[in-house]
Amino acid sequence: xxxxxxxxxxxxxxxxxxxxxxRLGEAASPLIFFIMVSTLVPLGITPDPASLxxxxxxxxxxxxxxxxxxxxxxxxxxxxxxxxxxxxxxSPQVLVMPVLGKVTAHWLVTGxxxxxxxxxxxxxxxxxxAGYFPMMAxxxxxxxxxSLLGAVGAALTVSLQKGGMLLALVVMPLYMxxxxxxxxxxxxxxxGLAWTGPLAILGAMLAAAIALCPLAIAGVxxxxxxx
Amino acid sequence: MNWTWFYRLGSPLWFYQMTTRWLPxxxxxxxxxLTTGLVWGLGFAPQDAKQGNSFRIIYLHVPASFLALAGxxxxxxxxxxxxxWKMKLSYMxxxxxxxxxxxxxxxxxxxxxxxxxxxWGSYWVWxxxxxxMLILLFLYFGVxxxxxxxxxxxxxxxxxxxxALVGTVNIPIIYKSVDWWYTLHxxxxxxxxxxxxxxxxxxxxxxxxxxxxxxxxxxxxxxxxRVEILRRERKTAWVGELAARSxxxxxxxxx
Numbered sequence: 020x021x022x023x024x025x026x027x028x029x030x031x032x033x034x035x036x037x038x039x040x041x042r043l044g045e046a047a048s049p050l051i052f053f054i055m056v057s058t059l060v061p062l063g064i065t066p067d068p069a070s071l072x073x074x075x076x077x078x079x080x081x082x083x084x085x086x087x088x089x090x091x092x093x094x095x096x097x098x099x100x101x102x103x104x105x106x107x108x109x110s111p112q113v114l115v116m117p118v119l120g121k122v123t124a125h126w127l128v129t130g131x132x133x134x135x136x137x138x139x140x141x142x143x144x145x146x147x148x149a150g151y152f153p154m155m156a157x158x159x160x161x162x163x164x165x166s167l168l169g170a171v172g173a174a175l176t177v178s179l180q181k182g183g184m185l186l187a188l189v190v191m192p193l194y195m196x197x198x199x200x201x202x203x204x205x206x207x208x209x210x211g212l213a214w215t216g217p218l219a220i221l222g223a224m225l226a227a228a229i230a231l232c233p234l235a236i237a238g239v240x241x242x243x244x245x246x
Numbered sequence: 247m248n249w250t251w252f253y254r255l256g257s258p259l260w261f262y263q264m265t266t267r268w269l270p271x272x273x274x275x276x277x278x279x280l281t282t283g284l285v286w287g288l289g290f291a292p293q294d295a296k297q298g299n300s301f302r303i304i305y306l307h308v309p310a311s312f313l314a315l316a317g318x319x320x321x322x323x324x325x326x327x328x329x330x331w332k333m334k335l336s337y338m339x340x341x342x343x344x345x346x347x348x349x350x351x352x353x354x355x356x357x358x359x360x361x362x363x364x365x366w367g368s369y370w371v372w373x374x375x376x377x378x379m380l381i382l383l384f385l386y387f388g389v390x391x392x393x394x395x396x397x398x399x400x401x402x403x404x405x406x407x408x409x410a411l412v413g414t415v416n417i418p419i420i421y422k423s424v425d426w427w428y429t430l431h432x433x434x435x436x437x438x439x440x441x442x443x444x445x446x447x448x449x450x451x452x453x454x455x456x457x458x459x460x461x462x463x464x465x466x467x468x469x470x471x472r473v474e475i476l477r478r479e480r481k482t483a484w485v486g487e488l489a490a491r492s493x494x495x496x497x498x499x500x501x
């Protein structure tokens with residue numbers, strides 16, 4: 020039984036990674052969005068490095084959140100439209116593992132690249148040096164949380180024609196604790212405090228999200244996607 | 247154990263009939279409590295030593311905040327009952343609780359802002375508890391938006407019930423946030439487990455106001471739910487009879 024369940028995870032992880040590999044342009048758009056929107060900050064606020072340094076950590080976190088949220092919208096729509104979601108729902112498999120596989124794939128194509136390019140944005144927004152490592156660590160854990168929570172929202176809105184804006188409304192409040200501790204991690208790092216504290220809370224949130232969100236997603240998909 | 251009483255609770259007809267009987271009394275009680283509390287609190291309670299008369303907005307602010315939180319909990323519970331026992335009525339209650347709760351949350355934020363100006367010198371402060379209240383308002387908005395986004399009422403019910411349940415994760419955070427990031431907001435003065443740190447002369451009218459707000463909340467919830475029942479059950483025989491009877495009464499009154 021266990022091997023069965025983990026197979027569902029691996030199969031869906033591989034399938035979704037392959038799908039995004041075939042549509043690289045689409046898969047790269049959250050990342051490009053992340054970089055482009057960060058360019059707006061110096062244009063809109065000030066190019067002064069000292070002022071940018073004050074807000075850089077928060078801005079990078081907010082944009083990472085937005086990029087993850089915008090891409091979460093497509094998590095289940097493709098499968099819903101071509102009917103493979105329905106096939107998954109009526110299959111005898113435990114729904115939780117394939118769902119977790121899909122979300123992991125989503126994180127690998129959005130959260131992980133965001134984490135990897137975030138030092139570049141830190142450089143552009145003159146983030147203080149001490150903030151780089153805490154930022155990457157907090158983004159790695161935090162974006163995984165955001166992917167899981169975003170997937171709950173995506174499951175709730177999957178059967179709607181225009182779910183994008185609604186998804187934002189639904190998941191934004193749930194994202195707030197994540198950004199509080201994500202931002203705090205970077206700020207603690209910059210201030211020379213022990214930043215592993217807020218990072219540990221992010222890790223705890225991620226652990227809870229891994230345990231609970233797939234159950235919620237599976238439940239919601241069963242409830243709302245079959246009309 | 248006999249469970250028929252439990253299933254009877256789920257009947258919209260039973261709810262409609264019961265509330266028809268009880269609503270006038272409950273409305274009267276709410277009116278009496280709110281009037282007493284307001285007159286007592288605004289007119290007769292002693293002035294605060296530091297804040298003078300401006301503290302009196304507490305008589306609206308605290309009950310509204312109480313009900314904003316309790317209302318979310320009630321909405322989520324109603325949603326859970328709907329998901330588990332598939333009761334039509336509990337979804338209707340859940341749907342009705344959302345706009346009332348959102349309005350009360352807004353009232354709590356608004357009175358807080360009005361209170362904050364003379365006390366802290368600004369309408370808005372990014373304090374932990376205010377922020378959590380704002381997040382609560384957003385949670386209500388999410389549930390409302392999701393409920394109305396579905397053309398299929400059944401899907402809308404289930405989706406917003408799940409969202410309300412997921413959002414309850416936020417409720418403990420709201421309560422804990424006072425301990426987490428204590429900044430400007432004073433720590434909560436009313437505790438159920440220990441004696442209140444407010445003076446009894448100030449506390450008693452507040453207690454009356456809280457009770458009054460609870461009654462008002464129930465009245466508002468019943469009224470909203472009754473409208474929802476009539477709307478959703480419009481094709482049933484009893485609603486048809488009710489409509490026929492009331493239109494006859496109108497006709498009779500005209501003649």
